[in-house]
Amino acid sequence: MIAYGFLPFSAYVISDFIFFHRNRSISFDVLVRQVRFTGVEALGLVVLIAMLIGALIIVQGYPLLAAIGQGNWIYDILISTIVRDLGPFIVCFIVLARSGTAITTELGNMVVSKEIDALISMGVSPISYLVAPRVLGMVISLILLMSYFVAGGIFGGYLVSNAFQSIPVSTFFARLIGELHWLDIVIMLVKVALSGLFISLISSYHGLTVNRAITEVPQRNIKAVGRGLVSLCLIHVGLTLLYIVLVGN
């Protein structure tokens, strides 16, 4: 399947993970490991970055907006950065750099050490055992990470906004939710789910296209990160434009 190129490979993987339950006896453990590595072990890093960005937006934005008498716009800015645009991109970028490269390296090393051949010889499909659970795990993990990021970013923003103006928690969150459009949540979820799908497919594909030498692994990693980044940009820009068209501003 690898020899046919990226698109047939992706179609095969997607058809395989639709029927994930059929292979759960061998694939479920891989799915759990992927969610733990990407979605749980990255928790600290993502929450820290989210809180810093949330705080930074308030520190930079609030004095400027307050000076022109538009302090309430800070909720709009928090939503567009943390929830809709910057937040999903940062989370996806962290996952591409951290988990995408790990997938390419791991699969590439498995090809070189004949572990993929060993799986084939046992009748275990490398796609069902290695790729489909990673793809599914990556999508689940990105949704999890994004929810931590939103929580962390908004909490960070709230903590710093208290330095400028004392606002009760309930008022802060009521105003924030009041500014939140249902489409913000939908766009955020679609962005991270699609990005998770593409990051894992691209990383797995490049890992499995390693032929024989261990020296190919870093080269494949570079290609995977480059193409992953391009696909992330296209997904995020495309969905942001779609949001603008749908909301009409």
Next chain:
Amino acid sequence: MDIEFKDISHAIKNRQVFCELNAKVSSGQCLVISGRSGCGKTLFFSIASDIIRPDEGEMLIDGVPVKNMNAQKYSEFRRNLGVVFQLSGLISNLTLEENLMLPLNRHHKDICKLEKQDRVKTIAREFALEHYLGQRTEQLSSGQASLAGLARALLLKPKAVVWDAPMTEIDDQWSQYVLDLLLCLKQQGTTLILCSNRKEVIDKLADKQLELNSKVCFSEH
């Protein structure tokens, strides 16, 4: 299990490695593939274990071409073929127990976990690996990893075993034990295909020997 290689031709990067190669090995027989380094023993192993399909020709199992098998027949073929790699082929991010569980989880979904664990412990004990079941396979010595690879291949009681460079990593004592085990399997009707130049393997096990050279020839003892 009767295995036949019919008119196998295969080239790697414009270099013709096999040209209309024919060989047949029946149940209870051992075919040893020998030849100098780089002559194509590992390539033959990959074709015999159906990891690589040859450019031309086909492999037949009990008279049925592998490439024509439906999914169920192919899964049955995989279950009945034990494959042992030169570098063990153990999955490095799994423990030894998880590695040994893989073929059971793939081919025996109906068996309960306790029974699977019991089978794994039994085969691990046979190769003195029972104390390493919880360890990641990268912590095993190369000899132990080879034995673990053999244990994994024999776990499902295959009807045929294909082994690339047998006994290269194993000490003399274990080599003797493995040779006796292979002889015993052969007597019970298991088909063996071994890619090896080792004299003791050829002397003790070979019924047929395929010598791979620049000009492929085929001789039977």
